[in-house]
Structures are given as structure tokens and as C-alpha cells.
Amino acid sequence: MQKTNSPFNCDFYHLTMAQALFHDGKHDEDTTFELYVRKMPFKGSYLVTAGLADALEWIRDWKFTQQHVAWLKTHGLFSDGFLSMLEGARLSVDIDAIPEGSLAFPNEPILRVRGKAWQASIIESALLNILNGQSLIATKASRVVTAAGLDGQKRSVLEFGLRRAQDDGGLMPSRAAFVGGADATSNVEAGFRYGIPVKGTHAHSFIMQYGNGEEMAAFRAYAKAMPKNAVFLVDTYDTLQGVQNAVTVCRELGVTLGGVRLDSGDMAALSIKARQIMDEGGFPGAKVFASNDLDEHTIRDMVTKLGAKIDVFGVGTQLVTAADQPALGGVYKLKSVAGIPLIKLSETPEKTTVPGDTDVLRLFTEEGGKRRFLGDTIIPASANFPAEGALETALTSRHPANGESVSYPAGTRFTRLLTPVVRNGKPVNGHMEKPLTDIRQNALENVAALPDEARVFHEAWPYPTGLSEELYGLRETLIKKLRAPAPALTPKGA
Amino acid sequence: MQKTNSPFNCDFYHLTMAQALFHDGKHDEDTTFELYVRKMPFKGSYLVTAGLADALEWIRDWKFTQQHVAWLKTHGLFSDGFLSMLEGARLSVDIDAIPEGSLAFPNEPILRVRGKAWQASIIESALLNILNGQSLIATKASRVVTAAGLDGQKRSVLEFGLRRAQDDGGLMPSRAAFVGGADATSNVEAGFRYGIPVKGTHAHSFIMQYGNGEEMAAFRAYAKAMPKNAVFLVDTYDTLQGVQNAVTVCRELGVTLGGVRLDSGDMAALSIKARQIMDEGGFPGAKVFASNDLDEHTIRDMVTKLGAKIDVFGVGTQLVTAADQPALGGVYKLKSVAGIPLIKLSETPEKTTVPGDTDVLRLFTEEGGKRRFLGDTIIPASANFPAEGALETALTSRHPANGESVSYPAGTRFTRLLTPVVRNGKPVNGHMEKPLTDIRQNALENVAALPDEARVFHEAWPYPTGLSEELYGLRETLIKKLRAPAPALTPKGA
Known part of the structure; x- marks a missing residue:
């Protein structure tokens, strides 16, 4: 659906950053970014994700041509070495995502991109443009x-x-x-x-x-x-x-x-x-x-x-136009470099990030084939849960900002939300080919599985989302470590 | 800039209406529509027009292919006669427009389309989509x-x-x-x-x-x-x-x-x-x-x-996103059929249309090469004014809703805003090829020529716009004629 599936669907600073990393030998570091939404739109409690197929099509077609590179050269800012790396490059990132027509809640990764630092970074704006726009309207x-x-x-x-x-x-x-x-x-x-x-x-x-x-x-x-x-x-x-x-x-x-x-x-x-x-x-x-x-x-x-x-x-x-809130504030944040989980602090507690690569478990009950969602728990991506199953032991989920906890007993059923959609730059598992009617049906069923209070239009009851104990602990440790030695260096801002 | 310059950039009802007119022999009647904005966005006083070049590109490429017609046939609603007219058709409308990067004010035609009824109608939504969106953001x-x-x-x-x-x-x-x-x-x-x-x-x-x-x-x-x-x-x-x-x-x-x-x-x-x-x-x-x-x-x-x-x-x-007003309410209204001026009444006086085909005179002074706009007067398209000149006699401009008048003395300089941009379906006079820097320069100069009070952000002073005496008289006559005999048939609504 992109007007052109151009690699130039990026902000100029992605190119200047890429060149800086390139000349410093850091451009190929193994890096993870995650795309998520901090606050649900329309004073509601949920987001219907949409746009994945278009994002994948854009990823698939990503390629700097000679013409692109020649145009960049005219700016007098880019080195020949950097430009020849661009022209030769193939996108080799891996992407895991929540399938289109699913629900997402605050801070949950809708998309997780892992790959070379400059590549995982340069695709930010196109992904945000596509997923913010379509998820907002959906x-x-x-x-x-x-x-x-x-x-x-x-x-x-x-x-x-x-x-x-x-x-x-x-x-x-x-x-x-x-x-x-x-x-x-x-x-x-x-x-x-x-x-x-x-x-x-x-x-x-x-x-x-x-x-x-x-x-x-x-x-x-x-x-x-x-x-x-x-x-x-x-x-x-x-x-x-x-x-x-x-x-x-x-x-x-x-x-x-x-x-x-x-x-x-x-x-x-x-x-x-x-x-x-x-x-x-x-x-x-x-x-x-x-x-x-x-x-x-x-x-x-x-x-x-x-x-x-x-x-x-x-x-x-x-x-x-989603007239009462015409933009979805989805963000794309650095989560880890070379396997080391990073955190970004903020004076606004909700803006302090969840560190490292993550995934989401959605807990549910099922009666007569009809799912009812209970709550979500963000887990480290490395956590040992299958794509779908029942909890072997109880799972505690803590609210990242206030630490309040909810516990799900052993046996509670779950699905793991993120699934491979791109491997080594190539779309996999048929997410681009899914009929739109199936995606729509998926969205309707998901919304029907929400607690009624989460579908209220204003001041909707916040659907329970939290961090697993492991992730909550890691976050607290990193916050303490960063706040303690050098308060003047506390990261802040958006 | 259109994702595809497809004739299917229309609403479905344009096709059903076209078939109805076709079977009734009314589809080729000589018809005029005008595109205008009733209320300026952002509580401001003016609109910067943008998007004309893209609209013209869309007009130029307009063509129903065999593939389009075959798809329409699958709906079981369209007759073979109608479909074969579609497939053979070339867009033969004439369009006059305010050049891109100009200013427009309430009710002034930004674009006037004249041609066969079904053609002048079927291009409505694409024109609105392009001009509403770009003019809003500009x-x-x-x-x-x-x-x-x-x-x-x-x-x-x-x-x-x-x-x-x-x-x-x-x-x-x-x-x-x-x-x-x-x-x-x-x-x-x-x-x-x-x-x-x-x-x-x-x-x-x-x-x-x-x-x-x-x-x-x-x-x-x-x-x-x-x-x-x-x-x-x-x-x-x-x-x-x-x-x-x-x-x-x-x-x-x-x-x-x-x-x-x-x-x-x-x-x-x-x-x-x-x-x-x-x-x-x-x-x-x-x-x-x-x-x-x-x-x-x-x-x-x-x-x-x-x-x-x-x-x-x-x-x-x-x-x-033009966040405080994410949509521009531009409309596209029928102005005349077979040369007969039409009016649409409304219980909301501002929504009662200006009848017939119109144009706009922009009155200005010029000192040291710097223009200062004085006000605009909507005139019948047939009125005898050159593209630019000085008033031979005084011109009275009346507010359409309250009748208040402003008078411009003989000698006051003016430009006539609408200019031919399409003849017989073909873009003319180079409006598609104009460099974007020129269009931007035009917009900056136009805004600079506004009275300062018209650039205030809230509750801006309404820049004087009115109807010429001739047009005001025609409108009043038509309102009286329609309101008198059959009040139950008074048109209303949007």
C-alpha cells in the first residue's frame, strides 16, 4: 500500500546516524528495537493492531538503488565508503510481531526488530508510519x-x-x-x-x-x-x-x-x-x-x-481521521545492544522503558469455545514459554509503575503474542498473504473476548497488564544502578 | 502523488448515480460543480490552497480500463450499456481553479468543474480528498x-x-x-x-x-x-x-x-x-x-x-495531522445544469449555496511592489472582468447571510482568481509543472499581503468576502421563489 516501497521512507537522521555508526565500526552491532504504544487512544483501554502486511511488503522491497545513492551524494554529507555500503546492502533483520487484527495494550511490543544496529534503526519511521496510522483507524x-x-x-x-x-x-x-x-x-x-x-x-x-x-x-x-x-x-x-x-x-x-x-x-x-x-x-x-x-x-x-x-x-x-485523536503515539525504542538490556529512564514513570527484548503472554479462560481474556504479562523474550499452553506454576504480574501485582494460578491458559514474521529480511509464515476478511474476523473475535468493562468508551477499566517478576526485577535493578552513582546523568525526556 | 491515478478513486454512489442518469438520458447534460470550504479551519480566517498539481495529474490519467469494468460487472448492478459507455469514455470536463499556494476564503470556488453531468460528478471525491487534505496541512x-x-x-x-x-x-x-x-x-x-x-x-x-x-x-x-x-x-x-x-x-x-x-x-x-x-x-x-x-x-x-x-x-x-482540526470540510456542490443556476437552501443560512457558476475578484492596493489585500467579491462566472485590472465603476460586495455591504471605489485594483487549468480533460497552462518552491513562495507572499488581523490564531478578524450585487440579487430571488410556493419542499440538510 506504500506509495512507493522506498528505503527513503525514513527520517534524514537515520542516514546521518547510520554513517556515524559506520565510521565508528558500531553499525553492525546486534541490536533490538521494539515498537509499542504507551497510552491507548481515545481514552479507551485497547488497541486493534493493523498494518502488518503493508509493513512486511515494505521490508521485503527495501533496497537502496544507484539512483538513491547518487541523490544522497549530492548532499555533501555522506562518505563514499558509507554510500557504497548502502548500495550493496540487503536488509537482514529478524522481526517478531503480534499478528494483524490482534489487541495490544500499553507498553507491549507490537513488533520487535533485531539485527544490525543501522538496519534496525533505519526502518523505524516507515514501521511507525504504517502501524501507527492503521492501528489508530482500526x-x-x-x-x-x-x-x-x-x-x-x-x-x-x-x-x-x-x-x-x-x-x-x-x-x-x-x-x-x-x-x-x-x-x-x-x-x-x-x-x-x-x-x-x-x-x-x-x-x-x-x-x-x-x-x-x-x-x-x-x-x-x-x-x-x-x-x-x-x-x-x-x-x-x-x-x-x-x-x-x-x-x-x-x-x-x-x-x-x-x-x-x-x-x-x-x-x-x-x-x-x-x-x-x-x-x-x-x-x-x-x-x-x-x-x-x-x-x-x-x-x-x-x-x-x-x-x-x-x-x-x-x-x-x-x-x-480519528478526529478526537488523530495521531497514535507509537514509539520505537532501543531495547538491547549485543545482548545487553538497556533502559531509558524518565522523570515521568510511565516513560521509563521496559529493559531488554520482550514478549507478551495473554492469559485467558475458554468456555464453550469462547475465549475471555484475563490479562497480559510482558516477559523477557528469552523466557521459556511455548507459543500456547497452560501455566506450569503460578505467574505474578506486576504493574511497572506502581508495583501492584496480580497472580495467575498454575493451569491458567495463555498464548504468547509475538510470532516470527521476518527472518533475515524475508517475510515468513504468510502474514502478508492473509485475507483481509480473516484479519477482520480475528479483530472482532479478540474484541469480543475482552472483559465488558474494557470496551467502555471513556475512562475504560484498564485491562490488567504487567511485567513478569523476572522482568520487573531486572527493571528495578537497572533503575537503581543508573540512579545511584551519577544522578546528573539520569536519562530523561521522550 | 495518488497511490494510483485510478478512476476508482470515487465513492460507489457516483457510479450508481451515473447509471441512473445514463438510463434517463440525463448523463450528458452540461453541468457545473464547485468545490469550496464553508468555514475556515483552526478558527482562523484563511485557507492556503494546495494539491492542485496532484488533482490535475489524477484528471489527466483518468480512464476506466477493461479490468475496471469487468470488476464492476461482478456486482450485478450495472447494465452492459452503461459499462460500455464507461469503458469507452474520456474525461472531457473543463476546470478553472485558484492556482496552488493561493488563499481562499469562505464559499469561494477553489475549483469549478464544468462538463457532462456524470463526469463532473464522478470526480468529486478524488478532488475533495486531494484538495481537502493538502490545503488543510498547508x-x-x-x-x-x-x-x-x-x-x-x-x-x-x-x-x-x-x-x-x-x-x-x-x-x-x-x-x-x-x-x-x-x-x-x-x-x-x-x-x-x-x-x-x-x-x-x-x-x-x-x-x-x-x-x-x-x-x-x-x-x-x-x-x-x-x-x-x-x-x-x-x-x-x-x-x-x-x-x-x-x-x-x-x-x-x-x-x-x-x-x-x-x-x-x-x-x-x-x-x-x-x-x-x-x-x-x-x-x-x-x-x-x-x-x-x-x-x-x-x-x-x-x-x-x-x-x-x-x-x-x-x-x-x-x-x-492538523491535530486540532484533522479534517477540512470542503464540499463539492451542484451550481447549474444546462446553464440554469441552481441553489440549495438550508435552515442554516451559511449552508444555503451561492447559485450558478461563479468566480472571485480579489481587491488590493499596491505600494512599493507590495500588495495588501482589501477583500474578495464572488461574482457570476459570466461577469465581464479581465484577469487583472482596475474597477471601472465602484463595486459593492454584500455578505450573503446578513446582507451587510462593503464598497470598493472605481480604480481599485483586482485580480480574478479562477484560471483555466483543464480544457476538455487535458491540463493546460502548466499548473502541473510549477516548481514547488514557486508555489511555496506564492503562498508566503499571499499570506504576507493579508491584513495583520486576519493572521491572528483565534477569533481571527474575518477577511471581508461577499457577493457582488448581481449575484446577491440572484440568490435572494431564488430563495424567495423557492420558499414562497411550497414550504414543504424547502431543501434542507447538508
Whole structure:
């Protein structure tokens, strides 16, 4: 999905740093970085991860050409030795990641990159760009989909955001919204490229083209041309008269009324009346669509408080720009060099990193094939747990900032979240080829396995995440060691 | 810049509407749409237009292939007749637009499209996607650049947003930020592709790789490898000690200290002390860079209230996501069919459209080669004004909602804003080939020509825009005509 899978999708400082490491003979040191999110977006408790397939495609195609190197030479900053290393280089990193459409929580590695220092560093910004953007929108979509079903009824969510998306062509938001649970998109190219179902009716301009007040003529033309998709935008003049006109036209032409779309006014109240008009008109199967600057909060109110008879929500701007938090603050931090775990302290306790290479255990129960997540524990990557299993002994999980602990008894089931996705620069295990419908299904099942309190929209209950005793101990030891001898050298800042 | 210049960059309803018009014989009617913004973003008074070159490239390449049509056929909604018209079609619209890097104000046509109804309609979403996104970020950048110079001093603004941009590869935001006045980007691909200057120093991880507390060793390595770019991130441990270390290392190695970057803490206070350390250390030419979640408001405070000694601001997330208003609400509205001006009423007076095909006169004075804009007047496209000139008689401009008028005396100079950019589907007059530096220069000069009160960040003084008497009269007549006979048919909604 990258506009070009160019190795130049990096910040300039990655190149200047790489040259400095190169001339100091440190560029090939065995180094680990991890990508994670410190704070969940939208005051929620979880993140739906998305974008892995695109990140892997970018990794696969990574290569500095002669043309790239020639352009860099024009800056007068880079040495011939460094540039010839660049041109000859192949990306040889190993990457382990949480599969796309999974959940992640604060400080959990979504992606762990291990390899030569300069290579593990130079891919930072592309990985952040792809995973921050897509995970942000997928999470927003998940919230909107949750809102639409808060009363237990199944309703559809359509993504309508192309015209106001920040991504050109709106492909990233359409893909990510589908991963997060949207049912379809209005974006035809996204449908064509990713197989996302596409939906749409007509615009106000279509009605206006028939002349002022000539709504029936426009409806007739539309119903004749689209008998299998006879959904009408009814608020160009008078909404309820529009609903009646849609019913009349469909009866007259013998077309099944697919539904009506409301795009202004008190949509909950109008939906109730529209429902009644369509039922009485002989179209109980016709649907009520609603659109107009919707988000999870307005949808929740319509569904839970206002008794709206809406079957399908069309959500655009608020979804595709994640309007209430338009950036996900994912970071990419150095975890170890030559096997030595590093820590970065901060005056803000939450910003002090978890040292060394890590992985995550997700603890769960399963009844009748249905998982319920209990909590997550970050462990050293070297810890001896299989990919899936049951705890042999009890596991204690400590909150990194306040030390509070939760204990999971022996026998508690778990999955280990990180899995190999790249080996020696090559994507492995088919994560790039996974159908988007499977990734979406994965996301929906994961969100369904959350405790209900973790799906609340504001001040959500923080899903229990902590560090294993071993990791907590290592972190405390490193903090003490660094703070003790030279307080003036305490690292701080972002 | 589009990921693909695909005709499928549209909403699905454009296709269903096109088929309905086709079967009703109305698809080829001569139709005009205009793209405009009702409300200026960020509570400001102006918009910097950007994205035209990319829009024109998309228009130029527009073509439904056999593959597109075959995919549409699978939906079972489209007739063979319609599909074969699609496949054979060439885009034959005419487009007039405000050149890129110009200013636009509420309700002014940024782009006017005239052509066959189905074609003028089907290009809506791509145009909105491109122009909304780029104009939003260019405007944000313009505000940031204004903030950085509020005390009359020249400071640089660097765009650092790749990692948290919503656009994949961050190309759109980097391009648009440069158009709006940013001096450089950290995004290497944007530099490579568009010729935007690229800048960067190093990250915290570079320091950490040298081991805890070994900042001097890291600085030495960087200074040796980058003697022409010796700018150091100094806040990994202790900021002011870091500044001193940078000075020491550069003196020791005989390298000219380029500057230091502050990325945390009380940056105004730190910058004053850093300035002093560098001056006393013999590097009065070294610059202070600052980054860390900056926007126009934090920069304004640093520059005007806190006496910060900062020379360069690195601005990332807040700029490239336009965080305080992540979507520009540009719209694309039907203005006339077969030469008959149309109007769309709304209960919200600001949403009632200006009828018919329009253009804009920008009135200005010029002293010593320096323009000062006085106000804008929207006129009928057919009005008899040259592209540039002086008023032959006085011009009255009326506010569309409240009717208040401003009068410009005969002799007042003006430019007419819309200019042909596409004829019969082909880009004309070189708007696609204009160097980005020229577009940026145009934007900077335009913003400089604004009255000072129109550059205020909040509650900005609304720059005077109105309708010519002729257009105001036409609008009033149409409103009366529509409101009188059939109030139940009053159009409303968005």
C-alpha cells in the first residue's frame, strides 16, 4: 500500500546516524528495537493492531538503488565508503510481531526488530508510519462498531470517509476501518484492491439535477436503473415526505424498496417515523441508513437512549481521521545492544522503558469455545514459554509503575503474542498473504473476548497488564544502578 | 502523488448515480460543480490552497480500463450499456481553479468543474480528498510559520511528522507543509521526490547505543562522521551538560558546532542557557533547535512571551495531522445544469449555496511592489472582468447571510482568481509543472499581503468576502421563489 516501497521512507537522521555508526565500526552491532504504544487512544483501554502486511511488503522491497545513492551524494554529507555500503546492502533483520487484527495494550511490543544496529534503526519511521496510522483507524472503527451493537442488535457500519481522509486515495483508512470491523466502504478503489464490500446510494446533487422539488422524478430514474439497490437519500426537501415518495415510487414500479438514507435533522426521531412509513407501505425489509458526522458517541446515544430504528450507520470523517485523536503515539525504542538490556529512564514513570527484548503472554479462560481474556504479562523474550499452553506454576504480574501485582494460578491458559514474521529480511509464515476478511474476523473475535468493562468508551477499566517478576526485577535493578552513582546523568525526556 | 491515478478513486454512489442518469438520458447534460470550504479551519480566517498539481495529474490519467469494468460487472448492478459507455469514455470536463499556494476564503470556488453531468460528478471525491487534505496541512503550516516569526525575527520551521502522519509514506503532509511555508522536512522520500530540503540530526537511541552515560563518545563519533552537520540532541541525560559536551567535543575535534536540539523540559529557559553556553564556548553561529509536540500556540508563547532563544522549530505530529482540526470540510456542490443556476437552501443560512457558476475578484492596493489585500467579491462566472485590472465603476460586495455591504471605489485594483487549468480533460497552462518552491513562495507572499488581523490564531478578524450585487440579487430571488410556493419542499440538510 506504500506509495512507493522506498528505503527513503525514513527520517534524514537515520542516514546521518547510520554513517556515524559506520565510521565508528558500531553499525553492525546486534541490536533490538521494539515498537509499542504507551497510552491507548481515545481514552479507551485497547488497541486493534493493523498494518502488518503493508509493513512486511515494505521490508521485503527495501533496497537502496544507484539512483538513491547518487541523490544522497549530492548532499555533501555522506562518505563514499558509507554510500557504497548502502548500495550493496540487503536488509537482514529478524522481526517478531503480534499478528494483524490482534489487541495490544500499553507498553507491549507490537513488533520487535533485531539485527544490525543501522538496519534496525533505519526502518523505524516507515514501521511507525504504517502501524501507527492503521492501528489508530482500526481501533476507532472497532469502537464505532461496538457502539452500533450496544443494545445487542446487529447493525452495519459503512465507512464513507474518502473525501475527507488525510491519506491520498483514502486507501489506508478504508483498509484499516474494515480490519477494525466496518462492514463495507464507499471507496471503490479500496473495494477493488482489497476485496472490501462497497456500498452506496446517491447524493443530493442527483435529486437537484431533476429540478427543484422534482424528487419523485429522480427517485423513479434511480429505482429503474438500480432495482437491486433501491436505497434513496430522502432529506433533500422534506425527509418524511421523501420516505413516502420512496415507498410510492417503488410500489408504482414494482421494485423492492431497499431502504432510505437520513443525512440531517433529528435522525433518531426521523428513523422511527421512517420505519413506520416503510412498514405501512409494505416494505418491512427496507432498511434505515443514517449518516452525518457520526462517531461512536453519537451512535451510542441513538442506539441506547433514543430508540433509533437505524439499521446501517455510514461513518465518514470522524472515523477515517480519528478526529478526537488523530495521531497514535507509537514509539520505537532501543531495547538491547549485543545482548545487553538497556533502559531509558524518565522523570515521568510511565516513560521509563521496559529493559531488554520482550514478549507478551495473554492469559485467558475458554468456555464453550469462547475465549475471555484475563490479562497480559510482558516477559523477557528469552523466557521459556511455548507459543500456547497452560501455566506450569503460578505467574505474578506486576504493574511497572506502581508495583501492584496480580497472580495467575498454575493451569491458567495463555498464548504468547509475538510470532516470527521476518527472518533475515524475508517475510515468513504468510502474514502478508492473509485475507483481509480473516484479519477482520480475528479483530472482532479478540474484541469480543475482552472483559465488558474494557470496551467502555471513556475512562475504560484498564485491562490488567504487567511485567513478569523476572522482568520487573531486572527493571528495578537497572533503575537503581543508573540512579545511584551519577544522578546528573539520569536519562530523561521522550 | 495518488497511490494510483485510478478512476476508482470515487465513492460507489457516483457510479450508481451515473447509471441512473445514463438510463434517463440525463448523463450528458452540461453541468457545473464547485468545490469550496464553508468555514475556515483552526478558527482562523484563511485557507492556503494546495494539491492542485496532484488533482490535475489524477484528471489527466483518468480512464476506466477493461479490468475496471469487468470488476464492476461482478456486482450485478450495472447494465452492459452503461459499462460500455464507461469503458469507452474520456474525461472531457473543463476546470478553472485558484492556482496552488493561493488563499481562499469562505464559499469561494477553489475549483469549478464544468462538463457532462456524470463526469463532473464522478470526480468529486478524488478532488475533495486531494484538495481537502493538502490545503488543510498547508494552512496549518502557514500558521506555524507565522507563529515562528511573530516577533519579526526569521526562524526556520522543519517538518518532522513522518512517523505519525496518517498518509502512508507521509508524502502528502510533507509536500503540503512545504507549500505552506515549512523550510525543510525530515522525510527523505519527500525530499527525493519533490526537491524539498531535508534536515536531521540524531536520535536518543544513537546516544544510548554507546552505553549509559557515554554521551561524549557518541557526540565524538557523530561529529567525526558529520563535520558539516554537527547538530547534537542534548537531552538524553542532562540537557545543559549535553550542550557543554557538544561544545567540548567540537572544540576538541576542531569541528564547527552546528547546533543543539532540545526535545524535553522547559525549552524556552533551556534555550536561553544553551545559547549562553554556546556563545561562551566560541560558537555564536551555532543554532538552537527545538522539537517536542510543538504547534503554533506553543511556538507563539515561546517567541512572544518566554524570550526563547530558539532558531529552528521541528514540528511533527501536530502539523502533519492538523491535530486540532484533522479534517477540512470542503464540499463539492451542484451550481447549474444546462446553464440554469441552481441553489440549495438550508435552515442554516451559511449552508444555503451561492447559485450558478461563479468566480472571485480579489481587491488590493499596491505600494512599493507590495500588495495588501482589501477583500474578495464572488461574482457570476459570466461577469465581464479581465484577469487583472482596475474597477471601472465602484463595486459593492454584500455578505450573503446578513446582507451587510462593503464598497470598493472605481480604480481599485483586482485580480480574478479562477484560471483555466483543464480544457476538455487535458491540463493546460502548466499548473502541473510549477516548481514547488514557486508555489511555496506564492503562498508566503499571499499570506504576507493579508491584513495583520486576519493572521491572528483565534477569533481571527474575518477577511471581508461577499457577493457582488448581481449575484446577491440572484440568490435572494431564488430563495424567495423557492420558499414562497411550497414550504414543504424547502431543501434542507447538508
